[in-house]
Amino acid sequence: MRYTFTTLLGVLLLATAGVAHAQQVNIGGFDRLTVYKQEKLGDKHYLFTGSVELERGDTTIFADAVEFFEDEDRAIATGNVVVIQGANRIAADRAEFNTHTQLGTFYRASGVATVRQGRQRGGSGLGGGGITVPQMSQDNDVYYFGETVEKVGTKKYKITNGGFSTCVQPTPRWDLTADTIILNIDHYTLLRQALLNVKGVPMMYLPILYYPTKDEERATGFLIPTYGISTIRGQSIHNAFFWAINRSQDATFLYDWFSKAGNGTGGEYRYNMGRGNDGRLTMYSLDQKATTLTNSDGSQTVRGASRSFTANGSASQTLPHNFRARAQVDYFSSLQTNQTFFTDVTAATNNTRRYSANVYGMLAGITMNGTFNRTEYFTAVSGTSTSSQVQGTSPQISLTRSERPLFGNAVYFGASSEISHLDRLTKTDDALVPGGDRSLSRFDVTPQLRYPFKKFPFFTVNSTLSWRETYYTRSLDPTDTSGNTLVDTGVERHYATMATQLVGPVFTRVWNTPDNGYAEKFKHTIEPVFAADRTTTINNYARIVKIDGTDYTYGDTTRLSYGINNRLYAKRKVGTISQALEILAFEISQTYYTNASASLVDPRYATSTASTAANNFSPVALNLRASPSQTITANLRAEVDSKYKQLRQMSVNTNLNLRQMLQVSAGWSRSFYIAELPGFNVKDSLSNWLNGQANLQTRDRRYGAVYSYTYDIKKAAMLQQRISLFYNAQCCGIAAEYQRYNYAGLPSYIVPADHRFFLSFTLAGLGNFSPFSGGLSGAPR
Numbered sequence: 001m002r003y004t005f006t007t008l009l010g011v012l013l014l015a016t017a018g019v020a021h022a023q024q025v026n027i028g029g030f031d032r033l034t035v036y037k038q039e040k041l042g043d044k045h046y047l048f049t050g051s052v053e054l055e056r057g058d059t060t061i062f063a064d065a066v067e068f069f070e071d072e073d074r075a076i077a078t079g080n081v082v083v084i085q086g087a088n089r090i091a092a093d094r095a096e097f098n099t100h101t102q103l104g105t106f107y108r109a110s111g112v113a114t115v116r117q118g119r120q121r122g123g124s125g126l127g128g129g130g131i132t133v134p135q136m137s138q139d140n141d142v143y144y145f146g147e148t149v150e151k152v153g154t155k156k157y158k159i160t161n162g163g164f165s166t167c168v169q170p171t172p173r174w175d176l177t178a179d180t181i182i183l184n185i186d187h188y189t190l191l192r193q194a195l196l197n198v199k200g201v202p203m204m205y206l207p208i209l210y211y212p213t214k215d216e217e218r219a220t221g222f223l224i225p226t227y228g229i230s231t232i233r234g235q236s237i238h239n240a241f242f243w244a245i246n247r248s249q250d251a252t253f254l255y256d257w258f259s260k261a262g263n264g265t266g267g268e269y270r271y272n273m274g275r276g277n278d279g280r281l282t283m284y285s286l287d288q289k290a291t292t293l294t295n296s297d298g299s300q301t302v303r304g305a306s307r308s309f310t311a312n313g314s315a316s317q318t319l320p321h322n323f324r325a326r327a328q329v330d331y332f333s334s335l336q337t338n339q340t341f342f343t344d345v346t347a348a349t350n351n352t353r354r355y356s357a358n359v360y361g362m363l364a365g366i367t368m369n370g371t372f373n374r375t376e377y378f379t380a381v382s383g384t385s386t387s388s389q390v391q392g393t394s395p396q397i398s399l400t401r402s403e404r405p406l407f408g409n410a411v412y413f414g415a416s417s418e419i420s421h422l423d424r425l426t427k428t429d430d431a432l433v434p435g436g437d438r439s440l441s442r443f444d445v446t447p448q449l450r451y452p453f454k455k456f457p458f459f460t461v462n463s464t465l466s467w468r469e470t471y472y473t474r475s476l477d478p479t480d481t482s483g484n485t486l487v488d489t490g491v492e493r494h495y496a497t498m499a500t501q502l503v504g505p506v507f508t509r510v511w512n513t514p515d516n517g518y519a520e521k522f523k524h525t526i527e528p529v530f531a532a533d534r535t536t537t538i539n540n541y542a543r544i545v546k547i548d549g550t551d552y553t554y555g556d557t558t559r560l561s562y563g564i565n566n567r568l569y570a571k572r573k574v575g576t577i578s579q580a581l582e583i584l585a586f587e588i589s590q591t592y593y594t595n596a597s598a599s600l601v602d603p604r605y606a607t608s609t610a611s612t613a614a615n616n617f618s619p620v621a622l623n624l625r626a627s628p629s630q631t632i633t634a635n636l637r638a639e640v641d642s643k644y645k646q647l648r649q650m651s652v653n654t655n656l657n658l659r660q661m662l663q664v665s666a667g668w669s670r671s672f673y674i675a676e677l678p679g680f681n682v683k684d685s686l687s688n689w690l691n692g693q694a695n696l697q698t699r700d701r702r703y704g705a706v707y708s709y710t711y712d713i714k715k716a717a718m719l720q721q722r723i724s725l726f727y728n729a730q731c732c733g734i735a736a737e738y739q740r741y742n743y744a745g746l747p748s749y750i751v752p753a754d755h756r757f758f759l760s761f762t763l764a765g766l767g768n769f770s771p772f773s774g775g776l777s778g779a780p781r
Contacts, residue, residue: 027070031055044070059085059102073100081106088113090149103151110145142166144183157183174198188221220244228758234260248273262289279315286337308334323361330354335378335386351378367400374423388427396420403450417445422547438486440474440545459504469494475543491543495555499533519570520578527565534558552601559598563589585625590642591618607639607648611679617642632656647672648680661699666692688713702728717742735760
């Protein structure tokens with residue numbers, strides 16, 4: 001590395017001098033031996049001086065002088081020694097080598113070798129950060145130097161007290177030095193007592209470093225470690241080993257060291273067999289030692305030693321007869337540890353663990369679906385004590401007959417049925433509470449007739465008639481007025497539903513604007529929407545255990561839904577093609593219920609379950625969408641209480657994308673205080689959130705920054721902030737991230753405030769590593 005230009009200049013000068021004055025010598029069986037002067041020092045012992053050039057096969061040696069022992073095939077070269085073998089070069093003050101095997105030792109040497117770097121990839125783990133390595137498959141020049149460089153194989157070198165770099169600049173931005181380096185071109189590199197220097201400043205020490213240089217798309221080897229620091233975890237070092245099992249499988253194994261928290265180990269296995277057969281499983285275990293944490297209010301919490309683990313993954317597999325199986329797991333053994341070690345706001349506030357498996361397909365025109373799933377929702381009670389709700393099916397088998405035409409396509413018939421065991425459990429600290437088992441089995445069948453009326457394109461009517469028959473193996477005790485006691489007595493439910501949906505008449509107007517700089521033409525549509533449905537009486541409603549939305553259906557109820565949609569379209573150039581794009585839409589809707597209690601369980605309105613006050617009218621839902629160009633979109637959603645004429649909830653979201661150089665997203669969500677409305681009359685339970693993220697980078701991704709935040713307006717508190725900075729040069733890069741968390745007072749969150757810092761390097765030909773805990777997951781590399 002330090003002698004690269006001297007090496008190349010020496011090669012040119014020696015080659016030029018050889019052509020002008022050298023003589024050809026036929027000694028030692030070389031393909032070519034060119035010297036200025038030859039001396040015979042003994043039997044088969046020669047001294048060549050003056051721009052010596054030896055060539056055998058693809059290897060050429062230049063030197064000022066060469067002492068050659070013909071019977072031993074041994075040569076000692078001194079003075080401006082240069083060895084060229086294919087694309088590889090070595091320059092040295094002195095060299096001893098075997099002219100037959102072309103192996104030897106070079107003193108005060110430097111060299112350049114060309115390697116093809118394979119691609120290494122890991123996946124996301126705890127926190128979704130995972131292993132990320134640059135997708136490099138191009139040739140990289142490796143410059144190396146050392147007190148001694150031993151060529152011990154065709155493409156294998158042992159370097160003592162030296163180093164190497166893949167930087168091509170005259171003054172390399174980084175290099176790795178070590179006591180001993182084994183450089184095996186197209187295979188691996190092993191360093192002992194390695195030190196990473198950036199701009200001459202020592203940045204990282206590693207007792208041993210192994211990384212691959214195979215001529216493959218993926219290569220087995222250790223990844224570059226990452227350093228971090230956190231208030232809760234202390235200083236941390238993350239490192240991983242990537243195993244390219246074969247073309248279809250790979251695995252990653254990692255080790256995390258935390259000065260305060262303990263040690264973490266984990267791994268990820270991935271496979272992709274083609275045709276949608278793929279999967280991924282990540283597991284992480286933390287052996288946490290006892291520690292004292294300082295809470296946001298200044299108090300201290302003592303946590304004992306513990307061991308916890310997480311598992312995250314998914315898989316998809318084709319089965320015979322065009323069936324397919326899927327599985328998914330997102331599981332943690334400790335809510336407290338899970339929230340402590342996640343590093344993004346979504347994961348850090350996650351209080352749900354789940355796992356599921358599913359098999360589906362079609363046979364004889366019937367869609368079959370079998371599912372097993374289990375989801376557990378946690379809420380904090382006090383301190384480290386938690387309560388949880390378990391929901392799931394074990395299993396759920398559904399059969400669906402898709403619609404078939406009857407009577408010459410005038411009427412369509414379809415049917416669905418379901419057999420399921422529904423799990424509903426209430427726990428405290430993983431123990432079932434008394435009366436907390438509300439699980440039961442349910443058998444359900446629903447045939448349906450549909451009559452579509454589509455005679456006019458501007459006016460459509462869809463009418464359906466369905467019958468639902470359901471049997472529950474358990475029911476509510478009719479003698480218990482609280483409605484919370486279950487008995488092992490079955491109950492049957494049946495009802496019919498008649499529904500009609502009308503769209504139109506649609507009113508349309510078009511403006512041709514050929515001279516308009518924004519669009520060639522505009523189109524405005526006004527679309528009235530009306531739907532009515534009637535559900536017959538359900539006699540056993542009071543005895544039905546309410547498990548999901550299906551069980552909350554109210555009998556003897558008519559619902560009338562009505563609204564109007566306004567849409568504005570613009571025909572604009574998208575590339576070279578003109579397309580009609582929706583640039584503005586405003587929708588308003590409401591529902592009337594003859595049974596006021598039905599307003600409390602209507603899933604079409606976000607605030608239906610937030611209030612306990614029944615109303616014959618739903619809130620008025622307003623939705624405004626705007627997309628004036630492909631670079632910006634915005635959406636506003638609001639619900640207005642129909643009785644008190646006040647806002648219940650409002651949310652606004654917007655996104656900006658400028659040529660992938662600037663990406664900005666922002667959102668605001670608020671629930672409003674209504675003194676007379678239960679569910680909205682307690683100010684402390686209302687939310688007012690502001691969040692956003694900005695990603696700024698140069699077009700060549702050389703420089704960039706990512707900033708995100710979540711702000712609680714009601715409490716005037718910043719819940720989390722995160723900023724990531726990265727710099728990528730031709731041969732190296734650096735990424736740093738700072739995070740600040742304080743979720744004190746949030747429901748279901750029991751982790752104290754934390755400050756976190758991560759630092760990662762990217763080295764050409766080596767790649768980089770980000771910890772499974774998610775640091776630097778938002779910084780492009």
